[in-house]
Amino acid sequence: MTQMPGTIKAAAMTDTKISARNVQVYYGDTHAIKDVNIEIGARAVTAFIGPSGCGKSTFLRCLNRMNDTIDICRVEGSIDLDGEDIYDSRVDPVQLRAKVGMVFQKPNPFPKSIYDNIAYGPRIHGLVRKKADLDEIVASSLQKAGLWNEVKDRLDGPGTGLSGGQQQRLCIARAIAVSPEVILMDEPCSALDPIATAKVEELIDELRENFTIVIVTHSMQQAARVSQRTAFFHMGNLVEIGDTQDIFTNPVDKRTQDYITGRFG
Amino acid sequence: MTEHTVTAYDQELTAVAGRIAEMGGLAETLITDSVMALMTQDLDLAQRTIAQDVRLDELLLDIEMRNVNIIARRQPMGQDLREIMATGRIANDLERVGDLAKNVAKRVIAMDSGLKSKTLAIGLEHMVELTQSQLKAVLDAYTRRNAEEARLVRERDSEIDAIYTSLFRELLTYMMEDPRHISQCAHLLFCAKNIERIGDHATNIAENVYYMVTGERLTDERPKVDETGAVTGQGA
Numbered sequence: 281m282t283q284m285p286g287t288i289k290a291a292a293m294t295d296t297k298i299s300a301r302n303v304q305v306y307y308g309d310t311h312a313i314k315d316v317n318i319e320i321g322a323r324a325v326t327a328f329i330g331p332s333g334c335g336k337s338t339f340l341r342c343l344n345r346m347n348d349t350i351d352i353c354r355v356e357g358s359i360d361l362d363g364e365d366i367y368d369s370r371v372d373p374v375q376l377r378a379k380v381g382m383v384f385q386k387p388n389p390f391p392k393s394i395y396d397n398i399a400y401g402p403r404i405h406g407l408v409r410k411k412a413d414l415d416e417i418v419a420s421s422l423q424k425a426g427l428w429n430e431v432k433d434r435l436d437g438p439g440t441g442l443s444g445g446q447q448q449r450l451c452i453a454r455a456i457a458v459s460p461e462v463i464l465m466d467e468p469c470s471a472l473d474p475i476a477t478a479k480v481e482e483l484i485d486e487l488r489e490n491f492t493i494v495i496v497t498h499s500m501q502q503a504a505r506v507s508q509r510t511a512f513f514h515m516g517n518l519v520e521i522g523d524t525q526d527i528f529t530n531p532v533d534k535r536t537q538d539y540i541t542g543r544f545g
Numbered sequence: 546m547t548e549h550t551v552t553a554y555d556q557e558l559t560a561v562a563g564r565i566a567e568m569g570g571l572a573e574t575l576i577t578d579s580v581m582a583l584m585t586q587d588l589d590l591a592q593r594t595i596a597q598d599v600r601l602d603e604l605l606l607d608i609e610m611r612n613v614n615i616i617a618r619r620q621p622m623g624q625d626l627r628e629i630m631a632t633g634r635i636a637n638d639l640e641r642v643g644d645l646a647k648n649v650a651k652r653v654i655a656m657d658s659g660l661k662s663k664t665l666a667i668g669l670e671h672m673v674e675l676t677q678s679q680l681k682a683v684l685d686a687y688t689r690r691n692a693e694e695a696r697l698v699r700e701r702d703s704e705i706d707a708i709y710t711s712l713f714r715e716l717l718t719y720m721m722e723d724p725r726h727i728s729q730c731a732h733l734l735f736c737a738k739n740i741e742r743i744g745d746h747a748t749n750i751a752e753n754v755y756y757m758v759t760g761e762r763l764t765d766e767r768p769k770v771d772e773t774g775a776v777t778g779q780g781a
Binding site for chain 1: 547624
């Protein structure tokens with residue numbers, strides 16, 4: 281009795297990029313994340329799945345300290361990025377978020393030109409001195425986001441004038457522009473049609489060569505398609521994490537089994 | 546098993562499982578009838594057995610279509626996905642079992658003279674009993690979702706292989722004793738081979754039931770005891 285021959289451990293953990301230990305999150309009196317321990321591999325896509333309110337988005341938002349912006353939110357435990365605690369008092373959250381970028385559920389381009397949407401980050405972080413360098417970053421970011429050919433002739437046009445799918449890829453390009461190491465995506469395709477979704481998924485697959493990607497998704501099929509590892513959250517607990525293939529064909533925990541097969545009561 | 550949130554999904558899976566059960570029952574009947582026809586030289590029963598096989602083909606197609614539909618509409622995951630994959634293969638095996646039983650029935654018609662010696666058939670009868678109990682056990686394992694029972698079925702297949710080997714030798718002896726036996730013994734030999742193949746399909750089903758239940762493959766090598774090649778000095 282062995283594993284199926286197909287169960288190649290190709291998706292096994294790469295080097296650890298993010299390591300969270302004993303993470304607790306409280307919203308006021310509500311214990312939203314309960315003692316989560318997780319290792320997230322570098323240059324791979326990790327998907328967080330689970331029913332609404334399970335804490336997957338809350339935990340995702342801990343990874344670049346987005347929860348700091350919520351007054352009643354308290355985070356305990358430690359989250360290391362490349363071995364350094366991101367909750368250390370010496371860490372500047374703004375610098376952290378340049379390293380750990382984020383893409384949201386609803387495309388949210390700035391009410392500016394396509395060019396300025398991308399240029400905004402590099403400008404405020406002082407990444408460039410010359411206009412030519414900025415042009416270069418804008419072009420390469422849009423290329424990496426697979427949007428260049430669609431917008432190269434209208435960079436001065438408003439970002440909000442693009443279609444929903446294009447806007448989301450613009451937001452991904454904007455996240456890439458500051459050369460992050462990690463990109464967090466919170467249901468990036470839930471407002472997109474299947475074709476736009478496929479383009480974003482194709483993009484995610486390309487980006488994982490250079491970035492560590494963590495994606496929260498309500499679509500299990502999407503998690504199955506884009507990720508190498510999948511983590512299942514339930515009621516604030518990390519129930520199970522494993523190679524995506526194993527999670528979707530032969531999960532260990534009964535709760536995971538029930539969730540992925542659509543049996544949740 | 547907890548039920549799906551979507552009730553129709555459960556109904557679809559249950560419908561497939563019900564058809565597997567129907568195929569299983571039909572396959573068992575076909576074996577019983579074809580062997581009965583052989584032993585009693587009942588040409589009528591042989592004809593009816595051949596005609597019954599059509600239903601197995603229909604059920605196989607029906608199950609395949611249902612599974613395709615479930616995959617397209619439900620995107621099954623986890624145990625459901627394994628169940629869909631396993632039932633597809635199990636249905637295929639059961640359809641083949643029907644074909645093999647049908648072949649036995651065809652032999653009954655092809656054997657122009659009646660069965661001259663019942664002793665020739667005794668070994669075959671024993672083999673059939675074992676094969677039938679194997680098929681029954683594996684269908685029970687499927688219904689009960691019992692991986693351990695399925696594993697045991699797989700292990701017992703070597704007994705059928707052993708009987709087949711000895712039957713082969715026995716029939717060969719008869720043929721050498723009296724050339725007038727050759728035609729009948731050749732027919733019986735083909736019947737025996739068909740029954741032995743049915744045993745192999747029971748083993749396939751056992752492997753699929755095991756995978757369906759556990760998510761793991763049975764891969765340890767079973768001893769192969771088809772030594773008929775050793776008798777003739779070449780492949781049987």
